[in-house]
Amino acid sequence: MSRDRDLAIIGVGMHPWGKWGKNFVEYGVIAAREALADAGVDWRDIQFVAGADTMRNGYPGYVAGATFAQALGWQGAQVASSYAACASGVTAMSTARAQILAGMADVAMVIGADTTPKGFLAPNKGERGDDPDWLRFRLLGATNPTYFALYARRRMDLYGATREDFARVKVKNSLHGLENPYARYRRAASIEDVVTSPLVADPLSLLDICATSDGAAAMIVTSMDWAKAHGYDKAIRIRGVSTTTPSYPNTVIEMPNFATDSAAGIATPGATGIGFKDSIALRAYEESGLGPEDLSCAEVYDLSTALELDWYEHIGLCAKGEAENLLRSGATALGGRVPVNPSGGLACFGEAVPAQAIAQICELTWQLRGTAGARQVDGAKVGLSINQGLFGHGSCVIVSQ
Amino acid sequence: MTRVPAIDGWFTADEANPHLLGTRGVTSGSYFFPPSLAVSANPNAPFESREPAELSRTGTLWSYTTNHYSPPEPSVQKAPYTVCAVELVTEKMVVLGPLATGADASRLKVGMQMELVIGPLFTEDGVEHTMYQWAPLTDPQGGVR
Numbered sequence: 001m002s003r004d005r006d007l008a009i010i011g012v013g014m015h016p017w018g019k020w021g022k023n024f025v026e027y028g029v030i031a032a033r034e035a036l037a038d039a040g041v042d043w044r045d046i047q048f049v050a051g052a053d054t055m056r057n058g059y060p061g062y063v064a065g066a067t068f069a070q071a072l073g074w075q076g077a078q079v080a081s082s083y084a085a086c087a088s089g090v091t092a093m094s095t096a097r098a099q100i101l102a103g104m105a106d107v108a109m110v111i112g113a114d115t116t117p118k119g120f121l122a123p124n125k126g127e128r129g130d131d132p133d134w135l136r137f138r139l140l141g142a143t144n145p146t147y148f149a150l151y152a153r154r155r156m157d158l159y160g161a162t163r164e165d166f167a168r169v170k171v172k173n174s175l176h177g178l179e180n181p182y183a184r185y186r187r188a189a190s191i192e193d194v195v196t197s198p199l200v201a202d203p204l205s206l207l208d209i210c211a212t213s214d215g216a217a218a219m220i221v222t223s224m225d226w227a228k229a230h231g232y233d234k235a236i237r238i239r240g241v242s243t244t245t246p247s248y249p250n251t252v253i254e255m256p257n258f259a260t261d262s263a264a265g266i267a268t269p270g271a272t273g274i275g276f277k278d279s280i281a282l283r284a285y286e287e288s289g290l291g292p293e294d295l296s297c298a299e300v301y302d303l304s305t306a307l308e309l310d311w312y313e314h315i316g317l318c319a320k321g322e323a324e325n326l327l328r329s330g331a332t333a334l335g336g337r338v339p340v341n342p343s344g345g346l347a348c349f350g351e352a353v354p355a356q357a358i359a360q361i362c363e364l365t366w367q368l369r370g371t372a373g374a375r376q377v378d379g380a381k382v383g384l385s386i387n388q389g390l391f392g393h394g395s396c397v398i399v400s401q
Numbered sequence: 402m403t404r405v406p407a408i409d410g411w412f413t414a415d416e417a418n419p420h421l422l423g424t425r426g427v428t429s430g431s432y433f434f435p436p437s438l439a440v441s442a443n444p445n446a447p448f449e450s451r452e453p454a455e456l457s458r459t460g461t462l463w464s465y466t467t468n469h470y471s472p473p474e475p476s477v478q479k480a481p482y483t484v485c486a487v488e489l490v491t492e493k494m495v496v497l498g499p500l501a502t503g504a505d506a507s508r509l510k511v512g513m514q515m516e517l518v519i520g521p522l523f524t525e526d527g528v529e530h531t532m533y534q535w536a537p538l539t540d541p542q543g544g545v546r
Contacts, residue, residue, distance in 0.1 A: 122473035129408070134475060139407060139522065139532055140497055141468060141478030149466035150486050157464075157511035202467040248444050249431070253463075253486055253495050258435055263493035265430030265443060 007097055008227035008235035009399065011039025011220035012362040015113070017184040017213040017349045024057050027216035028068045028113035031355070035218040041107065044075045046220070048105040050096040051081040052088035052112030052354035055124070064354065065092075068111050078105065085389030086301065087243065088112060089217070089357030090397055094243050096221055106226040112354030113216030120144070121212060133256040133390075140258075145209050145304070147255045149201035152306035156203060159321040161309070163203050165328075167194035169305035170207055170347050172333050177344015179374040182359075184213050185348045194305075208305040213350030217358035219365070236368045237400050238361075239382075240288030244394035246276040255390040277314040280394030281386055285316075288398040292316030295338050296380040297367055299360035301387035302345040312340065315386055315396075334375060342367060342375045357395050360385035364399050407522045407530040411435050413455065416519045420455035421496065421533060427452055432492040456496075459516045459538060460487040463495045465509045477523040481506075485535040487515045501536035514538040 013034025015027040036043055051065025060067040065081040078099070084091040089112045096108035120143045128134040136142040155161040167189075174189040189207060197206040227235045246254075249261030252275060274282065285291055292315060300311035309323035317338060318326045326332060332340040343349070343363040346356070364383035366372045372380075386396040406412065411434075413420045423434035429446035432454060443449075463486040471480045483500035500506055502520040515535045522532035 120470075120473045123475070125474075127475070135408070136497075137472060137474075137476045140484050140499060141472040141476040141482055142484055142497065143468065143470075143472050143476075146466055146468055146484050149468075150464040150484070153466055154464045154511065199467075199469045202469070204466075248442075249493075251493070251495070253497060257497075259496045260494045261443075262432040264432055264491065265426065265446075 004224055005101055006224050007100060007221045007238040008224055008232055009219055009221055009238060009361070009365050010227060010232045010235050011035040011037070011041060012365045013038055013218050014182045014359055014362055015216040016182045017215035017352060020214045022115065022214070024054055024113040024115040024214070024216070025060060025067055025071050027115070027214060028111055028218070029071050031113065031216035031218040032068060032072055032109060032111055035109065035220050039220040041220055043072050046075070046077050046107055046109045048078045048096055048099050048108040050092040050108060050110045051079070052092040052110070052358065053081050053083040054114045054354045055083065056117070057115055064112065084243070084393040084395070085391065086351070086353055086387050087357060087389030087393035087395035088354045090241065090387070090395035091243055091393065093219070093221070093358070093361070093397070094241050097238065097241060100221065100223045107220065107222045109218060109220055110358055111216070111218040112358050114352040114354050115214045116212035116352065132258065136256045136258065142256070143201070144255060145201040145204060147253070148209065148304035148307060149204045150253065151310060152204050152304060155306055155309060159324065161306070161324050163195050164191050165309070165324045166204070166208050166305040167191040168327055169302065169308045170194045172327070173302065173341050173345045173347035176334055176339070176342050176375055177348025180344050180348065183344045183348040184211070184350050204304050204306065210303050210346035211350035213352045215349065215352035215355045215359065217355040217362050219358060219361060236365045238397060239290060239400050240284035240286070240396070240398040242280050242283035242287070242394055242396040244280045244283045245392045247279060250276050250392070252276065254392065276392070276394065277310070277388065280388065280396045281315040281384070284384070284396040284398045290382060290398055290400070294382045295384050297339045297342050297364070297377040297383050299343060299345070299363050299383070299385040300340055302341060302347055303351065305347070308340065308345070311386060315384060334377065339377050342372065342377050344375070357385065357387050360387070361397055361399065368399060368401050402524070402527060402529050404529045404531050407532045412519065412533040418458070419517050419519045419533060420458055421517060423454045423456045423492070424451035425454035432456065432494060434494065434496060457489045457491050459514060460489040460496070462486070462509060462511055462513045462515050463488045464511060465500070465506070467506045483509070485509070485515065487535050498533055498535045501534040504536055508537065
């Protein structure tokens with residue numbers, strides 16, 4: 001695809017992650033105003049608002065785009081709200097991109113915010129025997145960490161990964177996030193801290209698994225023509241966006257399902273044969289004309305330490321089974337070949353679902369501008385963010401200078 | 402005590418020889434489980450009819466985890482409890498299920514053979530609600546394969 005299908009990121013902003021106990025709308029407004037100030041754009045000039053929904057905060061959460069537009073002061077913008085679980089932020093962003101590339105808008109805000117309860121994320125209330133998310137809790141007690149642990153155990157038995165390998169991910173990310181003003185946890189962790197923390201879902205312990213947090217992130221995106229006409233010559237570019245779903249048969253068990261697809265029987269003609277998570281990054285690479293070798297850094301969804309290792313392989317940083325070696329080599333730490341989660345990742349933030357995928361792009365924007373301070377990746381030119389929302393929502397974004 | 406399945410139509414009541422109740426696409430040959438949820442379909446045979454299919458009783462352990470915190474509502478499990486993911490060879494699919502009541506989670510290993518059994522999930526008002534479970538398949542010498 002030609003370069004004029006890129007988008008310009010002219011402003012980013014966040015509300016610090018934490019457990020603040022306030023209404024999610026307040027966080028969103030602070031992030032939005034920070035992004036607007038960063039862009040030097042007046043709210044009344046935003047033509048399209050793309051909100052990432054939160055399911056935890058009642059009706060205002062379901063219509064997040066309008067909720068934030070009202071809180072910032074109605075000004076007649078066009079609006080859309082998106083829900084795709086953890087991938088909601090990029091789904092919202094892809095909606096804004098479609099509007100801009102279709103010529104329907106020039107300047108858009110993408111925004112998400114969350115207030116989370118303590119403890120495990122749980123299904124909606126009520127007896128809902130036809131909802132797999134309800135049934136997985138009822139019949140299996142399969143929490144989100146249960147699924148994370150199934151993947152982690154697989155790495156141990158297939159590739160010889162150890163709990164210490166997983167802990168090294170937390171150690172690395174805890175150092176990355178030490179001086180990130182938006183991070184919730186800013187304390188160095190040792191391997192011993194991780195492996196001696198209480199087991200949650202064997203082999204993962206408390207410090208292997210990300211918390212749930214309050215937080216908000218927002219960005220202002222424009223067409224390349226608008227950015228150039230208004231003097232944003234050095235705006236970071238969005239080069240590729242993926243909101244990929246699996247291709248049949250998806251043979252890896254995914255939240256919240258009880259079973260995978262069956263690989264028996266006729267397959268999809270022309271199917272690549274690669275797994276779902278590989279296909280998420282592949283789409284963004286294809287759109288951008290870039291590859292894993294071009295990456296300066298990456299923000300990957302470390303819901304658990306072991307999942308970060310899976311992502312190394314899914315985004316092509318190394319071959320299957322080689323992620324532990326890549327981590328141990330230091331390549332994915334600040335100062336290494338391709339630092340992963342320079343922000344500190346979910347290990348330092350905890351997850352604020354609708355804001356998180358947007359926050360990943362905010363971090364990449366700061367990295368590519370060279371304004372990330374103590375966690376700056378030297379000479380960062382290209383960045384990738386990736387995550388996955390349950391029920392088959394892939395999300396990946398590639399940005400460049 | 403009265404025993405009833407915790408969910409209708411997912412497994413047979415034959416305790417000595419239980420099967421998961423799935424469906425099979427008559428054109429595609431693909432299997433589907435659970436039967437009551439439209440969470441999976443073969444796009445190459447979108448209009449095919451499906452016939453009921455009893456799934457294989459045995460499979461290979463794909464992964465497993467023991468949970469050390471009791472889960473939130475509507476869960477009924479109390480920690481510690483173990484969840485297994487078992488790959489059925491004929492159906493080429495992975496099915497989650499609880500580890501069999503009384504089985505030793507410390508002896509589980511990815512790749513070992515597992516079989517389907519029926520066990521208790523919870524008891525309420527004198528009625529035991531049952532669920533399919535995965536049990537390590539023991540060899541004739543009494544060890545675990």
